[in-house]
Amino acid sequence: MTQSQLGRHAVVIGAGIGGLSAACALADHFEQVSVLERDDLAPTAGPRAGTPQGRHVHALLAGGLQALRELFPGIEDDLRQAGAVPLRGALDVRVERPGFDPFPVRDLGVLTYSMSRPIIEFTLRQRVQRLPNVSLRPSCRVLDLVAGADGASVTGVRCEEGGAATRRLSADLVVDASGRGTPTLGWFEAMGRPAPPETHIGVDIGYASAVFEMPAGPDADWKGVMTFPKAPQSSRGALMLPLEGRCWMVSLGGRGGDKPPGDEAGFLEYARGLRTRTIHDAIDGARRVGDIARFAFPSSMRRHFEQLPALPRGLLPLGDVICRFNPVYGQGMSVAAQEGALLRRLLAEAVHAPDPLQRVGADFIEGVQALLETPWAMAAIPDFIFPETTGPRPPDLERNLRFGSALLHLAAKRPEVHKLMVEVQHLLKPRSVYRNPVLMARVMVEMAKL
Numbered sequence: 001m002t003q004s005q006l007g008r009h010a011v012v013i014g015a016g017i018g019g020l021s022a023a024c025a026l027a028d029h030f031e032q033v034s035v036l037e038r039d040d041l042a043p044t045a046g047p048r049a050g051t052p053q054g055r056h057v058h059a060l061l062a063g064g065l066q067a068l069r070e071l072f073p074g075i076e077d078d079l080r081q082a083g084a085v086p087l088r089g090a091l092d093v094r095v096e097r098p099g100f101d102p103f104p105v106r107d108l109g110v111l112t113y114s115m116s117r118p119i120i121e122f123t124l125r126q127r128v129q130r131l132p133n134v135s136l137r138p139s140c141r142v143l144d145l146v147a148g149a150d151g152a153s154v155t156g157v158r159c160e161e162g163g164a165a166t167r168r169l170s171a172d173l174v175v176d177a178s179g180r181g182t183p184t185l186g187w188f189e190a191m192g193r194p195a196p197p198e199t200h201i202g203v204d205i206g207y208a209s210a211v212f213e214m215p216a217g218p219d220a221d222w223k224g225v226m227t228f229p230k231a232p233q234s235s236r237g238a239l240m241l242p243l244e245g246r247c248w249m250v251s252l253g254g255r256g257g258d259k260p261p262g263d264e265a266g267f268l269e270y271a272r273g274l275r276t277r278t279i280h281d282a283i284d285g286a287r288r289v290g291d292i293a294r295f296a297f298p299s300s301m302r303r304h305f306e307q308l309p310a311l312p313r314g315l316l317p318l319g320d321v322i323c324r325f326n327p328v329y330g331q332g333m334s335v336a337a338q339e340g341a342l343l344r345r346l347l348a349e350a351v352h353a354p355d356p357l358q359r360v361g362a363d364f365i366e367g368v369q370a371l372l373e374t375p376w377a378m379a380a381i382p383d384f385i386f387p388e389t390t391g392p393r394p395p396d397l398e399r400n401l402r403f404g405s406a407l408l409h410l411a412a413k414r415p416e417v418h419k420l421m422v423e424v425q426h427l428l429k430p431r432s433v434y435r436n437p438v439l440m441a442r443v444m445v446e447m448a449k450l
C-alpha cells in the first residue's frame with residue numbers, strides 16, 4: 001500500500017449518484033474499489049429498475065454540479081457532449097410564483113445543466129469506469145453486511161452476482177449508497193443494536209412525468225418553466241426542463257387527493273389546471289415520447305446516525321440512506337454528490353490519523369449534518385404550509401414562513417437579494433447567510449408590509 005492508502009479494498013453498494021461519487025472519492029485511498037450494483041447496467045443511458053425515479057425530472061443544482069466538478073474535473077464538458085442543456089438560474093427557467101408570473105428574469109451568474117437522470121448517471125459511470133482501480137460490478141446484489149468478530153464493525157458484504165452462488169467480499173470500508181439502506185439497517189438488526197432514529201415528514205405527493213418533443217418553430221424566451229401552486233389552497237405544481245435531443249420532460253405533482261393521473265388526456269387536463277397555462281400550452285399538441293410514468297412519494301426521511309454512540313467501524317452510509325428529500329425541491333442528487341466530495345476531502349485529511357477509518361466515519365457523519373441543514377430546512381419549512389403534512393413541525397414555523405415570503409418580495413425588487421436566494425436554493429451557500437444583519441433589517445421591513 002502507498003502512504004496515501006487507507007486500506008486494500010473498499011466496497012460501494014449501489015451505482016447511483018451517491019455510489020459513483022463515493023467510488024471516485026475512494027479511488028485515491030484504496031488499492032481496489034468495487035461498486036456493486038443490483039441492476040444490469042446497459043452500455044447506453046436508459047431507465048432501470050433500481051432507480052425508478054429516473055423517469056421523472058431530475059434538476060441538478062449548481063451546488064451539486066460544483067461537487068461533481070470537484071470529484072470529476074471537466075465533467076461539464078462530458079455532460080455537454082452527452083447533450084445536456086446549459087441553464088442559467090433565474091434567466092433560462094421561467095419561475096411562476098403566486099404574485100410573480102413570472103418572477104423577475106435576471107442573469108445572476110448561476111450556471112447548471114439540464115438533462116435526463118439516466119444521462120447524468122451514465123456520464124458519471126463512464127468517468128468511474130476509467131479509474132484503473134475501480135471495478136463496476138453490475139447484476140451484483142448485496143444481501144447483507146458481514147459483521148466483525150467484535151460485533152461493532154463491518155468487515156465486508158455477502159452478495160449474489162449474476163445468478164451465481166452467494167459469496168463474501170472482504171472490505172476495509174463499505175459505503176452503503178443503496179438508496180433505501182437495507183444492508184445497513186439489516187446490520188443493526190442482526191447485531192441486536194438500536195437502528196438510528198428517523199424523522200419522517202409525511203407529504204403524500206404523487207408525480208406523473210412525460211417527455212415531449214419540442215415543437216418546431218421559434219423558441220420561447222425560456223428553456224424551462226417552474227409553476228408553483230397557490231398554497232395551501234392548491235398543491236398542484238409542475239416543472240418542465242429541457243433534455244438532451246431537443247425534448248422537454250414535464251413532471252406534474254400534487255398532494256393528497258390531487259395527484260396527477262397517468263393517462264394522456266388526464267395528464268393534459270391536470271396540466272391545464274395548473275395555476276398558469278404556460279406548461280399546458282407548450283405541450284398541447286407536442287408529440288409525446290414514451291409512456292407517462294407515475295411515482296408515489298409518501299414522506300421525506302432523515303436517519304439520525306449522528307445520534308448513535310458510534311458508527312460501526314468500516315461502514316459509511318451515504319446519499320438517500322441518510323436523508324431522502326421531498327423531490328419537489330430537486331436536492332437529492334446534489335446532496336449525494338456533495339457528500340461524495342466531503343468524503344474525498346476527509347479521506348485526504350485522515351491519511352496521517354492514528355485510526356484513519358474511525359476518524360473518517362466520525363468526521364463524515366458530523367460533516368453531513370452541516371451539509372443537510374440547508375436543504376432539509378428548505379424542504380421541511382414550506383412543506384408545513386399544507387395542514388395535511390405530518391411530522392415534527394419546525395419551531396417558529398409561522399415566523400419562518402413569513403420570513404420566506406418577505407425575502408421573496410425583497411428578492412423580486414433587489415437583484416443582489418435575488419442572487420443570494422438563488423445561491424442558497426442551489427446549495428452554493430448555506431441558509432445562515434440570511435442572518436446577515438443588513439439583510440435581516442430589510443426583510444423585517446418587508447415583513448411589516450405583508
Ligand SMILES: Cc1cc2nc3c(=O)[nH]c(=O)nc-3n(C[C@H](O)[C@H](O)[C@H](O)COP(=O)(O)OP(=O)(O)OC[C@H]3O[C@@H](n4cnc5c(N)ncnc54)[C@H](O)[C@@H]3O)c2cc1C
Nearest residue numbers: 014016018038050053058059142179319320327330332333
Ligand atoms: C420522483 C423523484 C424525483 C426526483 N427529482 C430529483 C431532482 O429533481 N433533483 C435531485 O437532485 N434529486 C431528485 N430526486 C432524488 C434523487 O433521485 C435521489 O436523492 C438520489 O438519486 C440519491 O442518490 P443515491 O445514490 O443515494 O441513491 P440512488 O440514486 O437511488 O441509487 C441507489 C442504487 O443502489 C442500488 N441498490 C439498491 N440496493 C442494492 C443492493 N442490495 N445491492 C446492490 N445495489 C443496490 C440501486 O439499484 C441504485 O442503483 C428525485 C427523487 C424522486 C423519487
